[in-house]
Amino acid sequence: MADPPVPDLGSRSSRPPALPPPSPLWRDPDFVQGARDMAALLPAIAAWGVITGVTMANSGMGLALALAMSLLVYGGSAQLVATPLVAAGAPLWVVLATAACVNLRFVVLSVAWRPYLRGYPRATRWRLAYFASDLNYVLFVQRYPEPVPAPGQLAYFWGGAWATWGVWHVASLAGIFLGDRVPVNWGFGFAGTLALLGMVCTLLKDRASLVALAVAASASVVAWALPLKLNIVVAIAAAVAASLVFDALRAPQGSGGRV
Amino acid sequence: MSGLEGLLVVIGLTAMTLLSRGLFFLSEREIPLPPWLEPGLRVAPLAALGAVVAPEILLDQGRLVSTWKDPRLWAAAAGAAWFFWRRGILGTIVCGMAVLLALRFGLGW
Numbered sequence: 001m002a003d004p005p006v007p008d009l010g011s012r013s014s015r016p017p018a019l020p021p022p023s024p025l026w027r028d029p030d031f032v033q034g035a036r037d038m039a040a041l042l043p044a045i046a047a048w049g050v051i052t053g054v055t056m057a058n059s060g061m062g063l064a065l066a067l068a069m070s071l072l073v074y075g076g077s078a079q080l081v082a083t084p085l086v087a088a089g090a091p092l093w094v095v096l097a098t099a100a101c102v103n104l105r106f107v108v109l110s111v112a113w114r115p116y117l118r119g120y121p122r123a124t125r126w127r128l129a130y131f132a133s134d135l136n137y138v139l140f141v142q143r144y145p146e147p148v149p150a151p152g153q154l155a156y157f158w159g160g161a162w163a164t165w166g167v168w169h170v171a172s173l174a175g176i177f178l179g180d181r182v183p184v185n186w187g188f189g190f191a192g193t194l195a196l197l198g199m200v201c202t203l204l205k206d207r208a209s210l211v212a213l214a215v216a217a218s219a220s221v222v223a224w225a226l227p228l229k230l231n232i233v234v235a236i237a238a239a240v241a242a243s244l245v246f247d248a249l250r251a252p253q254g255s256g257g258r259v
Numbered sequence: 260m261s262g263l264e265g266l267l268v269v270i271g272l273t274a275m276t277l278l279s280r281g282l283f284f285l286s287e288r289e290i291p292l293p294p295w296l297e298p299g300l301r302v303a304p305l306a307a308l309g310a311v312v313a314p315e316i317l318l319d320q321g322r323l324v325s326t327w328k329d330p331r332l333w334a335a336a337a338g339a340a341w342f343f344w345r346r347g348i349l350g351t352i353v354c355g356m357a358v359l360l361a362l363r364f365g366l367g368w
Binding site: 040041043044061062064065068069072073074075077078079082086092095096099100102103104105106107108109110111112113114117118122125126128129130132133134137186187188190191193194195196197198199200201202203204208209212213215216217218219220221224225231232235236238239240241243244247 | 262264265266267268269270271272273275276277278279280281282283284285287292295296298299300301302303304305306307308309310311312313314315316317318321323330331334335338339342343347348349351352353355356359360363
């Protein structure tokens, strides 16, 4: 099966010398739109970043490790879940397995990203992967509901991605250096949860998705006591299974059940 | 934790986050998924986010919240109500945080 054609995004290297240079990416209207759509989420990203920084700074893992983790890992929930484990000296595999379960949502999203992104060169896809956050995904599918490549998608992606990246790192570093001076118990970290709640609401489309959410939420809470954050794995599996059953019950016999 | 161990943790976490974000679009070849699973995977992103969010709202120190005087419940309800009224995520966050802070500092919950 042939890959879909890569949308022509104006390759910078092969431009004819007679034309004026193409405008830089940050002037691209799709890039600007991506950053603008992400702007609504930036306060929550900032709050989440500060909390992550403070948590790491106060955990006793040391400044160097906190800085390295903040600048390189670039995954708030993985950092938050790994921090107490690292501080307690848990074995490496426990830290990684726990973070893997928390990151499972990204794996699920990467399946959804595939039809949009698979036509790009490998190096581009590696760069995209580093920045493919869940917030970015929800905004992206709202703008491009059809899972096909289209011009402007890459610029739109980068607009949101760079906005997120900049705000996240400023906030996270601020949290690391402010440490104790940030009143964590005021509950600013809940802004991150509210942002994800808004994402959840955005993805609620029909009765089937409502059933899936109810099952996932219940399963995640009930299975909370499992080690390594396996409750998230259980919740996703339960919701997928429930939605298959829901589809099978609703579909008239013989029609194949496809919408 | 020694410097070397710390370095390994950071490298491991970075690699794992990168791989999990790109797992299904980094490979050239299609990673086969069973066809019967496909309709179920439509709800997987929603389920994954819901699985992360629900315990943050409903659990307190690993136990189900047993009092209605928990500001997070009201903040989440207010945020969701805003969303379905106005369809804006920023409003969801602002409205939820306003309720959270009002209950925490106004009523001392």
